[in-house]
Amino acid sequence: MVPSHPLRFSIPAAIVLLAPAGCGESPTGPSDDEITQLPRALSAAETEVIGASTRFAFDLLAQANSPGANLFLSPLSASMALGMTMNGAAGETWNQMRDVLGFGSLAEEEINAAYASLLELLVGLDPSVETALGNSVWTRQGFPVHADFLAAVRDPFGAEVAELDFASPSASVRINEWVKAATNGRIEDVVPAVIPPAVVMYLINAIYFKAPWTFRFYPSDTRTAPFHLDDGSTREVSLMTLRRELPYLESSRFQAVDLPYGGTAFSMTVLLPRPDVSVDDLAASLDAMAWRDIAGGFTETELLLFLPRFRMAYERTLNDDLAALGMVDAFDQRADLTRLSPVPGLWISSVKQKSWVEVNEEGTEAAAATVVTVVESAVPIVRADRPFLFVIRERLSGTILFVGNVASPPAG
Numbered sequence: 001m002v003p004s005h006p007l008r009f010s011i012p013a014a015i016v017l018l019a020p021a022g023c024g025e026s027p028t029g030p031s032d033d034e035i036t037q038l039p040r041a042l043s044a045a046e047t048e049v050i051g052a053s054t055r056f057a058f059d060l061l062a063q064a065n066s067p068g069a070n071l072f073l074s075p076l077s078a079s080m081a082l083g084m085t086m087n088g089a090a091g092e093t094w095n096q097m098r099d100v101l102g103f104g105s106l107a108e109e110e111i112n113a114a115y116a117s118l119l120e121l122l123v124g125l126d127p128s129v130e131t132a133l134g135n136s137v138w139t140r141q142g143f144p145v146h147a148d149f150l151a152a153v154r155d156p157f158g159a160e161v162a163e164l165d166f167a168s169p170s171a172s173v174r175i176n177e178w179v180k181a182a183t184n185g186r187i188e189d190v191v192p193a194v195i196p197p198a199v200v201m202y203l204i205n206a207i208y209f210k211a212p213w214t215f216r217f218y219p220s221d222t223r224t225a226p227f228h229l230d231d232g233s234t235r236e237v238s239l240m241t242l243r244r245e246l247p248y249l250e251s252s253r254f255q256a257v258d259l260p261y262g263g264t265a266f267s268m269t270v271l272l273p274r275p276d277v278s279v280d281d282l283a284a285s286l287d288a289m290a291w292r293d294i295a296g297g298f299t300e301t302e303l304l305l306f307l308p309r310f311r312m313a314y315e316r317t318l319n320d321d322l323a324a325l326g327m328v329d330a331f332d333q334r335a336d337l338t339r340l341s342p343v344p345g346l347w348i349s350s351v352k353q354k355s356w357v358e359v360n361e362e363g364t365e366a367a368a369a370t371v372v373t374v375v376e377s378a379v380p381i382v383r384a385d386r387p388f389l390f391v392i393r394e395r396l397s398g399t400i401l402f403v404g405n406v407a408s409p410p411a412g
Contacts, residue, residue, distance in 0.1 A: 035126055035263040045106065046121075049114035052102030053079055055288040059102070063321040065283045068230055072314040072355050074207055074368035076133075081205040081370035082322075082351065083115050084135060084159060087152035088340025088374075093329045100327040112156035119158065128262035129211040134182040135159035138175050138202040140166045145201075149340050153203070166195040175202060179369045182206035186356040186367035200346065201374040211261035212363040217242050217307075219361045227308060230278060238309040240361055246305070247298030253277050253285070257305060258298050261363060268364060269294070270307065311358040318351040318370075333377060345377035 042050070057075035065071055079101055086097045087108065098104075103111055119133050135157040139145055141164060153159040160178070164171040172191050179190050183206050191202060217240040226234035247258035253274055260267045271294075273282040319331055329335055335347035355368035384406075392402040 033128065033263045035265040038121070039125070043114070043117070045110040045114045046117055048104065048106060049111065049118065051288065052104065052106075054291060055102035056100070058287050058291060059100075059325055060318075060321060061286065062284055063324050064316060064318070065280060067278075067280050070312055070314065071316075072312055072357050072366075073316065073353060074355055074366075074370070077205045077207045077355075077368045077370040078318060078351065078353055080115060080133070080135060080157065081203055081372050083111065084137065084153045084157050084203050084205070085340075085348070085372045085374075087112070088146075088149045088337050089330070089335075090339050091336040093334075093336040096327045096329055100322060100325045112152060116156035116158070126211075126262045126265045129266055130208065131266075132182065132184075132206075132208040134178075134206045136175075136178055136202075136204045136206075137161045138171075138204070139163050140200045143200045143341065144343060145341050146339060166199060167197075169193065171195060175204070179204060179206050183208045183356075183367035183369060184210070186365070187354050187369040190352070190354055190369050190371050191373075196375070198349070198375040198377075199373055200341070200343070200376050203372040203374070204369060206367070206369045208367045209266075210363070210365045211266055213361075214260040214262060214264055215242065215244055215246070216363070217361040222309065222361060225306070230280075239306045240309050242305045242307070243303070245300045245302045248301035248303055249294060249297045249299070254282055256294055256298070257303065259307075268359075307359070309360050312356070314355045314357075316353055318353060322351060337374065340374070343376060346374055347377070349373045349375045 053076060056079055060073060060075050060078065061071075064073060082097060082101060086094060086101075089097055098106070098111075106114075122131050123133060125131070135153065137150075137153050137159050139162070143163075150161055154161055162174075164174060172193050172195055175191050176189055180188050186208070187206065190204065221241040222238050223241070224236055225239045227237040228234055247260075249256040254277065255272045255274075256269060258267050258269050271282060273279050323331060330337075330348045332347055333345065337346040337348075338344075340346060350373045351370065352373070353368055353370045355366070357364065357366040387405070387407045390404045390406065391400055392404075393400045
């Protein structure tokens with residue numbers, strides 16, 4: 001059956017989500033290549049970590065989404081970068097990070113083990129889909145780091161660990177080249193050319209994804225057509241067209257279609273709000289439970305799909321989003337990173353992500369890199385070698401005795 005209205009998608013990329021296609025029915029693809037089950041059963045801890053990742057994804061979407069603005073994030077990349085960092089946190093800082101990442105009562109050993117097995121599971125699951133995940137930790141030369149922390153990021157996360165002279169321009173070049181290579185050239189310049197002197201460590205996750213559609217769009221069917229923005233204006237875009245049976249779901253608030261990649265283990269789920277529902281309201285209504293119902297509710301339906309061809313780069317500092325979700329202490333002097341280093345006063349100055357995506361007739365290519373920057377509290381330097389004011393006062397009563405301006409100090 002063809003739905004009464006063709007699916008003309010006029011949505012920002014905020015709700016384009018990569019999701020396993022194992023929930024609900026899979027589209028019929030080439031039988032020899034179709035992946036219908038995981039190579040092994042998931043452990044209880046893995047299941048809980050995947051559930052945590054889903055909760056974190058929609059929490060982050062709700063916080064980061066801005067009306068009328070494009071958005072493209074990798075919750076998985078952010079989770080892995082923060083998951084590594086958790087191994088250096090303690091006390092309330094650790095508790096807040098675990099809660100924000102959605103891990104509930106899981107112990108650190110279970111979390112680390114589940115990350116490790118998830119890395120192994122995702123990479124190579126579908127031979128026709130290129131999925132690469134990499135982690136790295138870069139420390140300032142001579143900065144002491146606890147051996148237990150290094151072991152925790154090397155083993156479960158497979159992180160490359162290197163000590164660099166951050167004062168040398170070659171340090172940022174090497175870090176940026178690592179990210180560029182890990183994302184097949186799609187993400188560049190994640191750290192500045194001149195590394196600030198307070199920075200002692202960068203913890204980085206990089207993810208790269210490239211997959212062909214199971215059912216490709218024909219370029220000859222792509223047409224230029226108006227894309228209707230929420231403010232009532234239109235923009236000319238290239239609309240791809242596909243007519244066939246696909247997993248489909250509709251409700252009073254949205255239409256949804258699941259577009260499989262390769263052997264169907266991976267898919268893109270697209271959600272189109274009804275005309276009386278804004279894309280921002282739809283995004284705000286999504287959570288892990290709503291997503292479970294959507295992912296499990298698809299049925300094979302013949303439909304006519306119109307989907308924009310697009311390419312987008314995105315960048316966001318996640319500090320405010322994470323703080324709003326409850327990760328507060330890590331971003332100031334309250335941070336407890338005593339399991340990372342014996343040096344006191346460490347905190348996270350930023351959690352920054354850069355991402356890139358292209359959707360066309362052949363498939364999808366996407367990449368992201370998340371950088372957690374750890375800094376030490378710098379000793380303030382007051383160097384009065386330029387004009388300054390001074391006040392001589394009696395502190396207890398507040399009486400000011402003298403005021404002065406040294407614009408040009410007398411000799412001597």
